[in-house]
Amino acid sequence: MIRVEDIRVTFNAGTIMETRALQGLSAAIDAGEFVTVIGSNGAGKTTLLNCLTGEVAPSAGRIVIGDTEVTGWPAPRRAALVARVFQDPLAGTCEGLTIEENLALAAARGVRRGFDKALTQQRRQEFRDKIARLGLNLENRLGDRMGLLSGGQRQAVSLVMATLRPTRILLLDEHTAALDPRMQAFVLELTRELVESERLTTLMVTHSMRQALSFGTRSLMLHEGRVVLDVKGEERSRLEVADLMALFAKVRGEELDSDSLLLS
Amino acid sequence: MNLVSFLGAIEIGLVYGLVALGVYLSFRILNFPDLTVDGSFPLGAAVAATLIVSGVDPYVATAVAMVAGGLAGLVTAVLNLRFGILHLLASILTMIALYSVNLRIMGRPNVALITEPTVLTPFEGLGLSGLYLKPIVGLVVVVIVAALLAWFLITSYGLGMRATGANPRMARAQGIATAQVTAVGMAVSNGMVALGGALFAQMNGFADITIGTGTIVVGLAAVIAGEAIFRVRGVVVAVVACLLGSIIYRLAIALALNADVLGLKASDLNLVTAVLVALALILPGARNPLKSLFKRAAPP
Numbered sequence: 001m002i003r004v005e006d007i008r009v010t011f012n013a014g015t016i017m018e019t020r021a022l023q024g025l026s027a028a029i030d031a032g033e034f035v036t037v038i039g040s041n042g043a044g045k046t047t048l049l050n051c052l053t054g055e056v057a058p059s060a061g062r063i064v065i066g067d068t069e070v071t072g073w074p075a076p077r078r079a080a081l082v083a084r085v086f087q088d089p090l091a092g093t094c095e096g097l098t099i100e101e102n103l104a105l106a107a108a109r110g111v112r113r114g115f116d117k118a119l120t121q122q123r124r125q126e127f128r129d130k131i132a133r134l135g136l137n138l139e140n141r142l143g144d145r146m147g148l149l150s151g152g153q154r155q156a157v158s159l160v161m162a163t164l165r166p167t168r169i170l171l172l173d174e175h176t177a178a179l180d181p182r183m184q185a186f187v188l189e190l191t192r193e194l195v196e197s198e199r200l201t202t203l204m205v206t207h208s209m210r211q212a213l214s215f216g217t218r219s220l221m222l223h224e225g226r227v228v229l230d231v232k233g234e235e236r237s238r239l240e241v242a243d244l245m246a247l248f249a250k251v252r253g254e255e256l257d258s259d260s261l262l263l264s
Numbered sequence: 265m266n267l268v269s270f271l272g273a274i275e276i277g278l279v280y281g282l283v284a285l286g287v288y289l290s291f292r293i294l295n296f297p298d299l300t301v302d303g304s305f306p307l308g309a310a311v312a313a314t315l316i317v318s319g320v321d322p323y324v325a326t327a328v329a330m331v332a333g334g335l336a337g338l339v340t341a342v343l344n345l346r347f348g349i350l351h352l353l354a355s356i357l358t359m360i361a362l363y364s365v366n367l368r369i370m371g372r373p374n375v376a377l378i379t380e381p382t383v384l385t386p387f388e389g390l391g392l393s394g395l396y397l398k399p400i401v402g403l404v405v406v407v408i409v410a411a412l413l414a415w416f417l418i419t420s421y422g423l424g425m426r427a428t429g430a431n432p433r434m435a436r437a438q439g440i441a442t443a444q445v446t447a448v449g450m451a452v453s454n455g456m457v458a459l460g461g462a463l464f465a466q467m468n469g470f471a472d473i474t475i476g477t478g479t480i481v482v483g484l485a486a487v488i489a490g491e492a493i494f495r496v497r498g499v500v501v502a503v504v505a506c507l508l509g510s511i512i513y514r515l516a517i518a519l520a521l522n523a524d525v526l527g528l529k530a531s532d533l534n535l536v537t538a539v540l541v542a543l544a545l546i547l548p549g550a551r552n553p554l555k556s557l558f559k560r561a562a563p564p
Contacts, residue, residue: 055433074441079438084437092434095430095431097423105435114421115416118422
């Protein structure tokens with residue numbers, strides 16, 4: 001489904017600020033896999049997602065989605081293939097537009113936008129049904145501005161937005177990191193339901209080792225722009241958070257900076 | 265204020281209502297502070313006047329003027345989006361270049377249209393004097409343009425344009441080619457402003473190289489006045505508010521100039537406008553386009 005071959009990304013190349021975010025990262029992800037991605041700050045997790053969405057162009061390597069090489073495609077062109085939920089609840093939605101306008105934007109993701117009315121009665125009903133399923137009492141507030149919603153509500157709506165179009169790949173970039181614990185649990189559960197019911201191929205970046213092991217079917221650990229651990233199946237089910245920590249410490253070859261990881 | 269100056273204020277308010285719509289589209293919808301309008305307004309006047317004087321049908325001339333304005337907007341958009349020049353500077357470059365272009369088009373600083381046919385000519389047989397005819401024709405044109413703009417903004421494409429201005433990163437993730445959409449918006453915006461210039465020339469009987477000075481401030485004043493009065497929520501209301509803002513602003517100016525107590529002269533117009541806009545920006549709680557001006561760069 002997704003094949004990433006030896007991609008390299010360097011920020012500020014040739015300057016004193018040079019950062020090698022990805023240094024020959026390769027990975028192959030099958031259709032229907034739910035992959036959790038962990039790694040310390042600067043390991044290249046977000047850069048990997050940005051490469052998949054087309055926001056960052058790798059200086060070398062190939063990215064293949066399905067049977068199509070998309071390496072040179074800009075972000076808007078890839079939108080039909082890839083849906084994304086950002087870490088920052090403000091980033092994934094337009095706060096000045098209403099909830100239903102945001103949904104209408106997402107309902108046309110990757111589709112040619114013409115001069116038809118963006119919001120018809122039929123569409124509104126469709127949106128109301130989908131939003132009602134969240135159980136957040138937002139279905140009667142579709143005309144409210146997105147900016148009036150809490151971070152958790154916005155992330156929940158963002159998840160619905162990501163699944164309005166038939167999509168194949170869902171990218172989640174620490175999408176619960178900015179939420180309070182109760183909302184975090186809610187959004188994670190919603191994620192699990194949506195991924196299962198829509199059979200999405202999913203990459204979820206997380207800072208939490210427990211989340212990384214308890215969600216999904218496979219885990220990748222990144223370090224210095226490469227994949228250093230790739231576990232799935234029985235091997236993964238036997239892993240405990242402590243094992244993961246030990247592995248993590250081993251690949252880093254140094255004592256773990258406990259501040260950089262959440263053990264929640 | 266007598267009837268003549270009242271109707272005159274309505275007429276000029278309607279013509280500048282087109283400028284207000286253009287400014288609303290660039291500043292408000294696209295989040296693109298565009299000063300090109302100081303050049304595209306006289307460009308519209310220059311193109312329309314020159315073509316009419318050389319015998320072209322006034323309606324065709326007005327249409328060509330709109331296209332010329334659209335091209336001017338495109339130049340600014342390309343300077344910013346393709347070559348990365350800061351949006352304000354890009355628009356100033358286009359504006360200053362248009363000064364020379366406008367002089368070239370007219371061949372001299374002023375073209376008179378008093379004896380020429382204009383868009384008003386076909387209606388002159390109806391028995392209305394120019395005093396009433398001008399505001400009525402202005403109203404019809406402005407209402408048509410505003411309705412088209414309002415409709416445009418609630419279409420799928422228009423919603424994509426609003427997302428482009430509000431959150432370009434999100435827009436791109438939703439498959440919107442933000443650069444293209446911004447260029448289209450800038451062309452439409454300056455096309456409307458040039459239409460305003462073309463009407464201005466035909467209603468006043470001349471095109472002059474200096475009529476563009478301060479157009480942007482007048483447009484902003486109208487947008488601010490409209491938003492302050494109507495506490496805008498939806499886009500359709502916002503479009504109507506721009507027009508009413510433009511008319512109210514002109515009436516306020518006419519009142520100020522007519523009030524002998526204040527001792528103001530017509531030549532004080534720009535000062536009054538600048539003071540009013542500055543006050544609107546200074547007053548607490550005033551929501552205005554300028555506040556977002558330096559907050560975010562142009563969409564990538």
